[in-house]
Amino acid sequence: MTGPSTKLKDGDVEGWTFTASSNDIPATAPMMDPDFASLCGDVSQVAGKIRVGLVVDFGGAEIAPEGETPKEFFSDCVVVAEGSTGLDVLSSALEVRSDKSGLICGIAGYPAQECGVEITMPSVNASPIAASATNESPMNSSNSLALGALAFIALVVAIVALRRRSK
Template sequence: MNRRRRAAVLLLSAFLLLTATGQAHAAGYRYWSFWEREGGDWTYATQGPSLARPSDGDVQGFRFAVSEDSAHAVRPRGRADFADICADTPARKGTKRVALVLDFGTAADAPSGERPPARRTACARVAPDATASEALASVAKPLRYDSNALLCAISGYPEKGCGEQIAAGGERSAKGAGTSSAARDEGDGDGGGPSVGLLAGGALVLVLAAAGVWQARRRAR
């Protein structure tokens, strides 16, 4: 009986470790990420929109989604060409034009009870020294910020919340969003396969289980 109990304890410990690993991997944050267009690709901005000062002809993007961190943030979708976005906004002396891509994300990443607006683009014509925040405010009011100047809402979306953490088994899981936005969006990176931590945890379960069985058989001889 003691041998069986020891084997059971080993298996239970491994299961709890695997569960914790999966939960840590699934945690993320719901927020607006800020992007800059460089050479036909999106690059995560190194400055916030209140500090970044785009040049005339720049393309910048905003994407609302649940992401683990900046390294795994979800990019804006769709085409992002300055000539197309600003085709109907002629240049004017003493101003600059900035093309903006506003991607409000998917229903899976939306806060409870809210529906994301359709993705859209806009051409902001602003003063030469205007920041990205000022360009955004000229075409997508109302904006909402928290006390730390974190951008919380564009055009009033979402109505509440700001960078809140979404834990494993929380609201997103209840909505059936079993994969991240990056996995659902075409061309946005990895295909949403199991994480290295999850695979390692699974391997540990097998190793501990085999060790428990071997130990029980060895002592039974």
């Protein structure tokens, strides 16, 4: 798996997504299936630089923070110095907000303030709880993960998927 510190090469496609998942519900795939040719096909190579397709999926309204509306899907061809990382590519095109630990909290002002909040995820197991079951809530801590961690995991999955598609 790769992440924001991975050094990219000319022809890569870097994908970022705002999503949520749990042990039961996988992260959603990006809403667009980009490829390098469609993003950077008309951009010429430059000595000492690399061309990277960049896509950012701001997610659906169902996981948007209260009072916020997801931004439109972003895609572009970014030209950066050789040796640049995924975070370098993203930062060269859009504003990135992170916390002290380096967790990416927002891209292009979305979400406006929150960072890694826990959300309640519905369970895919809709079977009723038996009468002899304990008093434990069906949404225990193993099913409820921090949104920031989920977004990072989804990001890594999206990057891997996009790289596999671009090859």
